[in-house]
Amino acid sequence: MAITISRRIPLPLLPLLSLLLPLPAGAVDWLVKPSLRLRESYTDNATRAPPGQAQSDFITEIAPAIALIGTGPRLRVDLDYSWHKFISGQRGNTDDHQLHAAADAELVKDWFFIDTHASVSRRNISPFGPQLIAELPDTDNTSTVRTTSISPYLRHRFRGLATAELRYTRNTVASGGGLLSVHSDEMELLLSGEPRAGGWSWNASHDVRRTQDSKLASVRMQRSSVGLRYAFSRKWAATASGGMEKEGYASTSGKAPAGRFWSLGGVWTPSPRTSVAFSTGKRFFGTTYSLDANFLQRHTNWQLSYSENITTLPTQFARLGDRDAAQLLDQLWRGLFPNARDRRLRINAFLRYANSLGPERGAINYFSHRYFLEKQLKLTMARATAKSTMVAGITAVDRTAQTASGIDSGLLPDMEFGSEDRTRQIGSNVGWSWQASARTSVNVNAGYASVRSLSVPRRDNNITVTAGYSRILQPDMTVSIDVRHTRHASNHGGDYRENGVSATLNMQF
Numbered sequence: 001m002a003i004t005i006s007r008r009i010p011l012p013l014l015p016l017l018s019l020l021l022p023l024p025a026g027a028v029d030w031l032v033k034p035s036l037r038l039r040e041s042y043t044d045n046a047t048r049a050p051p052g053q054a055q056s057d058f059i060t061e062i063a064p065a066i067a068l069i070g071t072g073p074r075l076r077v078d079l080d081y082s083w084h085k086f087i088s089g090q091r092g093n094t095d096d097h098q099l100h101a102a103a104d105a106e107l108v109k110d111w112f113f114i115d116t117h118a119s120v121s122r123r124n125i126s127p128f129g130p131q132l133i134a135e136l137p138d139t140d141n142t143s144t145v146r147t148t149s150i151s152p153y154l155r156h157r158f159r160g161l162a163t164a165e166l167r168y169t170r171n172t173v174a175s176g177g178g179l180l181s182v183h184s185d186e187m188e189l190l191l192s193g194e195p196r197a198g199g200w201s202w203n204a205s206h207d208v209r210r211t212q213d214s215k216l217a218s219v220r221m222q223r224s225s226v227g228l229r230y231a232f233s234r235k236w237a238a239t240a241s242g243g244m245e246k247e248g249y250a251s252t253s254g255k256a257p258a259g260r261f262w263s264l265g266g267v268w269t270p271s272p273r274t275s276v277a278f279s280t281g282k283r284f285f286g287t288t289y290s291l292d293a294n295f296l297q298r299h300t301n302w303q304l305s306y307s308e309n310i311t312t313l314p315t316q317f318a319r320l321g322d323r324d325a326a327q328l329l330d331q332l333w334r335g336l337f338p339n340a341r342d343r344r345l346r347i348n349a350f351l352r353y354a355n356s357l358g359p360e361r362g363a364i365n366y367f368s369h370r371y372f373l374e375k376q377l378k379l380t381m382a383r384a385t386a387k388s389t390m391v392a393g394i395t396a397v398d399r400t401a402q403t404a405s406g407i408d409s410g411l412l413p414d415m416e417f418g419s420e421d422r423t424r425q426i427g428s429n430v431g432w433s434w435q436a437s438a439r440t441s442v443n444v445n446a447g448y449a450s451v452r453s454l455s456v457p458r459r460d461n462n463i464t465v466t467a468g469y470s471r472i473l474q475p476d477m478t479v480s481i482d483v484r485h486t487r488h489a490s491n492h493g494g495d496y497r498e499n500g501v502s503a504t505l506n507m508q509f
Contacts, residue, residue, distance in 0.1 A: 028072035031341045034509045037063040037082075041135050041502035046090040048130040048139060048488065048496045059136065060087040069341045074106040078344060091137040096122060096144055115151040120144060123317065125179070127364040127423065127451040128460050129494060133486060135502060143367070144176045147318045165190040173314040179367055181214035182314040199231035211312075215369050215407055219248040229267075237267040239279060247284075247310055249371045251402050257310070257371075259284040273297070285310070285373055300383045301328040308375045310402065313368040328382035329391070364425060364451055371402040390432045397425045421455035439472040443482075460490040476508040 039061040046057035065082035079101040086094045099120040106113050123145045124132050130139045153167035167190070172183040186209035193202040209221045225243030232238065240263070247257035265279025273296040280289050291306040329347045337343040375398040383390045400422045408420070429447040436442055445466045452459040463486070470480035486498040 028070050028075050028077075029341075031067075031069040031071075031345075033067040033345070035065045035067070036507045036509070037061070037065065037504060038507075039063070039135070039502050039504040041500055043136060043498060043500040045496060045498040046088065046136065048133075048136075048498060050494060050496055054496070054498075055090055057088055057090040061085065061135070062087075067345065069344055070103075071340055074109070075103070076105075077101075077103040079103075086137045088137050094137045096138070098122075111154060111156055113153050113155060115153075116149060118146075118148045120146050123175075123367075124364055125367045126420075127366045127425070128419065128453075128458060128490065128492070130488060130496065131364070131449075131462050133464075133484075133498070133500075135484070135500060136498075143179055145180070145317050146172075146174050148172045149318060160194055162194060163192045165192075171318050173317050175367070178214070180314060180369075182211065182312075184209055184211040186210075199237075201229045201231075203227045203229075213314075213369055220246075221248050222246045225261075235268060235270050237269075239263075239265045239267060239277075241281075245284070247371070249403055252404055253402070255284070257284055257402065263288065263290075265290070296331060299332065299385050300381065301332050303328060303380045304378070306375075306377045308373070310371060311374045312371055313365055316365045328380060329384060329389070332382060332384040364427070364449060366420075367408075368420065369407045370405065370420075372399040373402055374399050386435075388432065388434045390430070392430045393428065395425070395427045397423075397427075399423050399425075419453045419456045419458055421453075423451055423453055425449065425451045441470050443468040443470070458490070458492050460488065460492075463487045478506045480504045480506070 041059045041061065042056070043059065044056045045054035046059070047055065049055065062085040063082050065080070067081075068077060068079040070077035080099070081101070082098045084096050084098065086096075088094070097120045099118060101119070102115075102117040104113070104115045121144070122132055122134075122138060122142055125141050125143055129141045132138075132142050149169065149171045151167060151169040153165055155163065155165040157163045165188075167186075167188045169186040169188070170183070171186075174181050186207065188207045189205060191204045195201045204226045205224070207221070207223045210218055211221070212218045223243065223245040225241055227239065227241035229240075230238045242260070242262040244260055245258060249257060251257050261281060261283040263279045263281025265277065265281075268276045274294065276291075276293040278289075278291050280287065282288065288308045289306060290308070291304065293302075293304040295302040326347050330343060333343050333346065337346060377396045378393065379395075380393045381391070399420075401420065405418055405421060427447075427449040429445070431445045432443070434442045443466075445464075447462075447464045449462045450459065464484065466482060466484045468480055468482035470478055472478050480503075482502050482504070484498075484500040484502075486500075488497075489495045
């Protein structure tokens, strides 16, 4: 049963949200959905041991949860929290928390805004070795990562001149056992000029960020840029940008990670449903390329992107997960589910299932204190009808370390030295759900993730295939049965196979 609150009905969470986001609560509609999941699982390899050493186990999971959605003209809140208690004969009794929360608000109309998000999730420490399986307790290669972000900003349109935005962002990333503890403070000024006669427009930005890692000296990044855009027609436009940047870290190449940069590109928009933006240029690490293409059909949405950038793994952890897939589904389901709250709940439920039983969607983000040059190619497709939903993705990621590897020796004491100096990953994932009848549905998910070290001869492959059947017993009660096959192979040993079956009872209140 969903609890819908509007106008001035009190709710225990409202005072806290009102402190964080001081808006008139009566202008917001709240949807609160408590739930409880009871799951009994059997696995033939509870500890992901090599052949001949596998031990079976029965695992009981108790997971109370709450979903909270707030919608209003000046406030949006989306929170999904669950606590998981695992009772296992092989790993003992353990528990963990899962949280995905985001909110944005307009505090002063047309002037003052704020964005916030937080997450708690289980993550792989290394891309090599046993990988996370959501239904099983953690291995030694798993840890809990907590991220928070708060970003107040001023934005205003000065008619006839430009739109100005001044934004401050505070990000934190921390993990269990103190393996990671990173925070950053960033100040960014953005200017977007009003279109001029003849098709000209301009933009400018200045960005300063200071990052403090508990294992490293603080790093200061600074970047300034100016961009131009000229529209030849309604379909074609040319773009150009240039500026100065300084990353601030101590590079192992001996060359300072700083200098001038430039790019030239174009934008093709043949219709409101199709757009392609591309560019090429130069930065201190070499020639760069970028691509961002979107194609929307009646039931299918495609997104293709390519990017090259300097990044860190804590930065990757801090990003909102499944943002691309969620946006694609949101566009497709607007006609089928006009209510934004119902649509959001359906998207969360689908992505939760599609991700919980397979390898990480895209690249495996592992623990590291180092800076990397990341080159990423990503294709995401979503297809949705009244009866079925499918999300598929392919990701290729090449990461080259820009700083020394010694700092990571404490994170990965058993890992071969230098194995993460350069890695190449290929990941794919397909999740499909079919509504067989008003009360029954079938879910299938398949995932593949391959990570290869280009600095030492190592390659690990991970495959997971799952299938499930669910039936609505009552409006607030659903039962499901799932089967799973997982396989891990490595040329450094440690291969394992795992098969599991689970019965789950979900209750909403």
